[in-house]
Amino acid sequence: MIVKMKKNATKEHYNELTEALKNKHFEIKDVSSETVIIFGIIGDTSTLDINDLQAYEGVEDVIRVQTPFKQASRMFKEEDTIITLSNGATVGGHEALMMAGPCSVESETQLTTIAASLAKDGVKVLRGGAYKPRTSPYTFQGLELEGLKLLRKVADTHDMAVVSEIPSADLLEIFEQYVDIIQVGARNMQNFQLLKVLGKSSKPILLKRGLSATIEEWLMSAEYIMSHGNSQVILAERGIRTFEKYTRNTLDVSAVLAIKELSHLPVIIDPSHAAGRWNMIERLSMASLAVGADGLIVEVHNDPKNAMSDGAQSLKLDKFSQTLQTLKDLANSLNRPLL
Ligand code: PEP
Ligand code: MN
Numbered sequence: 001m002i003v004k005m006k007k008n009a010t011k012e013h014y015n016e017l018t019e020a021l022k023n024k025h026f027e028i029k030d031v032s033s034e035t036v037i038i039f040g041i042i043g044d045t046s047t048l049d050i051n052d053l054q055a056y057e058g059v060e061d062v063i064r065v066q067t068p069f070k071q072a073s074r075m076f077k078e079e080d081t082i083i084t085l086s087n088g089a090t091v092g093g094h095e096a097l098m099m100a101g102p103c104s105v106e107s108e109t110q111l112t113t114i115a116a117s118l119a120k121d122g123v124k125v126l127r128g129g130a131y132k133p134r135t136s137p138y139t140f141q142g143l144e145l146e147g148l149k150l151l152r153k154v155a156d157t158h159d160m161a162v163v164s165e166i167p168s169a170d171l172l173e174i175f176e177q178y179v180d181i182i183q184v185g186a187r188n189m190q191n192f193q194l195l196k197v198l199g200k201s202s203k204p205i206l207l208k209r210g211l212s213a214t215i216e217e218w219l220m221s222a223e224y225i226m227s228h229g230n231s232q233v234i235l236a237e238r239g240i241r242t243f244e245k246y247t248r249n250t251l252d253v254s255a256v257l258a259i260k261e262l263s264h265l266p267v268i269i270d271p272s273h274a275a276g277r278w279n280m281i282e283r284l285s286m287a288s289l290a291v292g293a294d295g296l297i298v299e300v301h302n303d304p305k306n307a308m309s310d311g312a313q314s315l316k317l318d319k320f321s322q323t324l325q326t327l328k329d330l331a332n333s334l335n336r337p338l339l
Contacts, residue, residue, distance in 0.1 A: 001045045003053060005037035006060040013058025020056075046070050067262065069219045071226040072233070077264045083204050083232050085161040086180045089124040089339060091204075091234050092266030096331055096338045097295035098324065099163055099268070101127035103310035104140060105147035111154045113302045117317040119158035121324050124339060125181070126151065126160040127297055131167040132309060133185045140308040148178040163206055163297070169197040181206050186238055186273070189213055189221050199228020206297075208236045208270070211249070215258050222265060235259055235267040236297060239274025248276025248313070251284055256291045268295035272313045278304065281315055282323045289331050289338065296327075296338075 005014060014037060018028045027042040041048070046068050053062045067073050082093040091097050100118050105111050105128040115126055130147025132140065143150070148164060155162045161180035166172065167188070175182050181204045188194055189210035198205050205225055209218045222233045237256065239249025251274035259267040271284035285296050301307045301314035315323060324338075331338035 001041040001048060001050075001053075002063045002065060003039055003041065003059060004061040004063075005058050007036075009037060009058030009060075013056070017053070017056045017059065044070075067219070068216070069223040069263075071231065072219045072222040072263050072265055074262055074264050079264060081231070081233075081264045081266060083234060083266060085125065085204065087124060087159050087161045089161060091268070092294045094336065096289060096293065096336050097125065097268070098123050098327070098338055099125035099127050099295060099297040100300050100320065101163075102129075102301050102307070103272075103299045103314060104129045104132050104308050105143050105150050106140075106308050108150055108154075110302060111150050114300060114317065115154045115158055115160065117302070117321070118300065119160065121321050122339070123324075124160055125163055126155045126158075127163045127183075127299070129309070130164050131171070133165065133167060133187050134309070145174060148174065152178040166194070166198075169194045172197055172201060176201060176203055179203065181234070183236075184208060184221075186211050189218065192221075192224055195221055195224035196228050199225045199230045201230055203230075204232040204234060205230060206234045206236050206268075208238050209240065209252075209255070211241045213240070215255055215262070219259075219263055222263070233265050234294075235263075235265055236270050237267065237274070237293075238270035247274070247280070249274050251275065251287075253287050253291050256288070256293050260292060266294040268297055269293045270297045272297075272299040272310070276313050278313055278315050278319070281313070282326060285323065285327050286330055289327060289334060289336070292336075298323075 029040040031038050050062045070076050080092050083091045100123050128151050130142050132142035151162045163181040163183050164179045165183040165185045166175050183206040186208040225233050239251045242250040244250050256267050269288035271281050299314045300320045304311040304314040328338050
C-alpha cells in the first residue's frame with residue numbers, strides 16, 4: 001500500500017500513522033521528496049482497510065498495490081485450481097463442464113424427464129433449485145427438503161452430481177447430505193455469515209456473482225469461504241444489473257478474463273440468468289467458451305411455458321440437445337472439450 005500525505009501534513013501526523021503501522025508489525029518505506037511526503041507499507045496489507053488509514057489526520061490518499069484477497073489470488077497460487085466432483089467430473093481442468101437442469105425442482109415426473117434427457121446428452125451435473133430465492137413471497141418458493149431428496153435420487157440413477165442453492169447457514173447439514181456442489185445465490189453473495197459457515201464444509205461451493213457486485217467484491221466473498229478452510233470455490237458469472245432493461249441482466253463476459261488474471265479459481269458462466277431469454281442462450285454460451293470459461297450452468301425445462309419459475313429463459317429439452325452439440329463442436333475447435 002502507498003500512502004500520500006497532504007501538503008500541510010505535519011511531522012506529528014506522519015509519526016502518528018507510521019508508528020501505529022509499525023506497532024502492527026508493518027515496515028515503512030519512505031520515498032518522500034522535497035515536495036511530497038509519500039511512503040509504502042510493507043507486509044500483509046490484506047488486513048488493512050483503506051478507510052481506516054484515511055481516518056488519520058494529514059492523509060491525502062491511500063492506494064492498494066496488492067489485491068485485498070490472498071488465498072483466491074493468482075499471486076498466492078499460480079496454477080489453476082481444478083475441482084473434482086463426486087462423480088469424477090472436474091471443473092477448471094482441460095475440459096469445460098456443462099451443468100444443466102430446471103430452475104426449480106417441481107415434481108418427480110418433471111425432474112425425471114429432464115434428467116433422463118440430460119443424461120442421454122452426457123451431462124454430468126444436474127442443477128435444480130429446492131429453496132428458491134424469489135423476488136415475491138407470493139410466488140413458488142420451492143419444494144425445499146423434498147426437492148433436495150428428489151435431486152439426489154434422480155441424479156444417482158444417472159451418476160450425475162447435484163448442484164443446488166443453499167438459502168441459509170442452518171441448512172448446511174441437510175445440504176451436505178443431498179448435494180455435491182452447494183450454490184450460493186447472487187442475492188447471498190455477501191451474506192458473510194453464510195460464507196463463513198460454508199468455509200467449514202468439505203463440499204465445493206458455486207459462488208454466484210452478486211447482482212451489483214464488482215469483481216473484487218466477488219473475489220472477497222470467495223476469500224471468506226477460503227479463509228475459513230474451504231478452498232473448493234467455483235465462481236459463476238450470472239449477469240450484473242446495469243441500466244439496460246432488454247435483457248434480464250447484462251452478461252459480463254470480460255469478468256472471465258479478469259478472474260483468470262486475478263485468481264486461480266475456476267469460473268463458469270450462467271447465460272440463463274444473465275439474458276433471461278432462451279433464444280440468447282446458445283450464442284452467449286458460445287461467447288463464454290470462446291472467452292475461456294471453465295463451464296456453463298444452463299436452465300432447461302420439459303415444458304417451459306408451464307414452468308413454475310424462469311420458463312422464459314429455459315431451453316426445451318430438444319433445443320438443449322442441439323445447443324450442446326453446437327457448443328461441443330465449438331469447444332473441440334477451441335481445443336477445450338466440453339463435457
Ligand atoms: C438460480 O440459479 O436459480 C438463481 C436463482 O440464480 P441467481 O442467484 O444467479 O439469481
Ligand atoms: Mn432460475
